[in-house]
Amino acid sequence: MHIDIKKRKSRSRSVIPGEGSPGSPRSTRSMERPLKAGWLKKQQRSLVKNWQQRYFVLRGSTLTYHKDDKETTVQGVIQLRFSKVNELPPNSDDPGKYLFEIIPRTNGDRERCPYVFMANSQSDMEEWVRTLRRVIGVPTSGVFGKSLVDTVTYEQRFGPHMVPILVQKCVEFIKEHGLNEEGIFRLPGQDNAVKQFRDAFDAGERPSFPSDTDVHTVASLLKLYLRELPEPVVPWIQYQDFLDCTNLLDFRSTEGWEKLERQIALLPKLNYNLLSYICRFLFEVQLNSQVNKMNVENLATVMGINLLKPQIEDPITVMKATPQIQKMMTVMIRQHEKLFPVSKDVIPSPPSNKSESQKNAPRSFVGWESAEVQDPKEIILTVLGKLLRKI
Incomplete structure (x- = not known):
């Protein structure tokens, strides 16, 4: 009976939302190419705030961590959808730690405890934060870390560049x-x-x-x-x-x-x-x-x-x-x-209402220098016009 209680307790821990199923083998999802992978230290979510070195792998909106870089056993799973990622300010009493946190989505009225991580360097920490925010869908402001298309399109309002x-x-x-x-x-x-x-x-x-x-x-x-x-x-x-x-x-x-x-x-x-x-x-x-x-x-x-x-x-x-x-x-x-x-050399055209509606259209390539992606409505009208003329 005592053994059964222990088993039930261990099973209940394994299905804590956000923690995944520690100890589970690699799934078929692990065959996907990761968006980012590397070593981080993870702070234990217990009274004793020890640090554990773990190998983290980001695929889609799922972050898994493992004891080794072969991903043989999943120690935990963090679902990133609707989460927040924050850099943590350095502590003057304990310098040299490059910290950031993932705050999971709230579960009803209950606040979820954040996951706290330590990177090896400032640049490593910033790269993790940027990548995780992109996955979650946090819009990047400014110029740095912004897509080339977004930057050039926005800057056309200041003249051709x-x-x-x-x-x-x-x-x-x-x-x-x-x-x-x-x-x-x-x-x-x-x-x-x-x-x-x-x-x-x-x-x-x-x-x-x-x-x-x-x-x-x-x-x-x-x-x-x-x-x-x-x-x-x-x-x-x-x-x-x-x-x-x-x-x-x-x-x-x-x-x-x-x-x-x-x-x-x-x-x-x-x-x-x-x-x-x-x-x-x-x-x-x-x-x-x-x-x-x-x-x-x-x-x-x-x-x-x-x-x-x-x-x-x-x-x-x-x-x-x-x-x-x-x-x-x-x-x-x-x-x-x-x-x-x-x-x-072709200077990009200034944005227009028409081009704004084509954000999801296929990108143009240098090999098609004079080609322009047409509005689907224009194509349909052109085809209908030709058919009517034949009739």
Whole structure:
């Protein structure tokens, strides 16, 4: 009888809402590619607030945690729908902890206890918070962490722009003040200044950089913007295809070039514009490499990882891909005139009522330069008109 009571207690604990079924094996859902995975420390939800190291895996709106990175046994499940994610301020009495929390949805009048996590670094914590908020559907304000489409569409009201205003301002400042700066894009800027400029852009301002602004700060701001795009400039769906091109570019044949040109043509128009703009700019930077010590290979190394990166950024995958990313960026910078001809520059059209109604329409590609996605109603009316004329 005593054993039965224990069993009943253990069963009741396993079905606590939000906690999932600890100890259960991997489900078929685990075959899905995770949106994010990595080690975090989780605070125990008990009187003794100890920390447990766990491997967390995010798939869809479900966060599971495990004792190892093989996901052999599920220790718990956190359903994220209708949850809130908050960064926790650092504690002056206990510095060096990068904390955030997930507050589950309320169950009637009963408040649910938050889950508290500790990341390994500030950047790791911020990345988890951004990813979780995207999954939950919290709208991102400002410029950083906002999709390229949303930013460029919004900024068209200030006039036509090939690329986001922040990118243009950073590039123009570096061209004027930083082409001869040793270690440009390699040396870090001033953290406080980077944060101030970031906050200004996110607040909807379009600040200009004073002439005495540290050029490394502006370069760091540009890299930060590219790094925090919800999806990289080279979309995840094309990431591996781009890298595969590097294996063919070694041979004296046109196959590798043709494949690369096809992949570039398949880029969404806004992504193409931004990649083209960055490659042309980096070519200008390397022209001063005798002074700034940043040749094509150096620039490709420090900038490539901000433009091409896998959806899951585990250290092993990134390390393996680094030589290919560097080679691809080197080629695109050196051969920018061939790969990104000026004749293909197309400034996005200002938003209109019609384009606003087409948010869910298929995206246009560089390969269809003059093509425009038509309103479905217009297509139907056109077809009906042709049929009536035949009758």
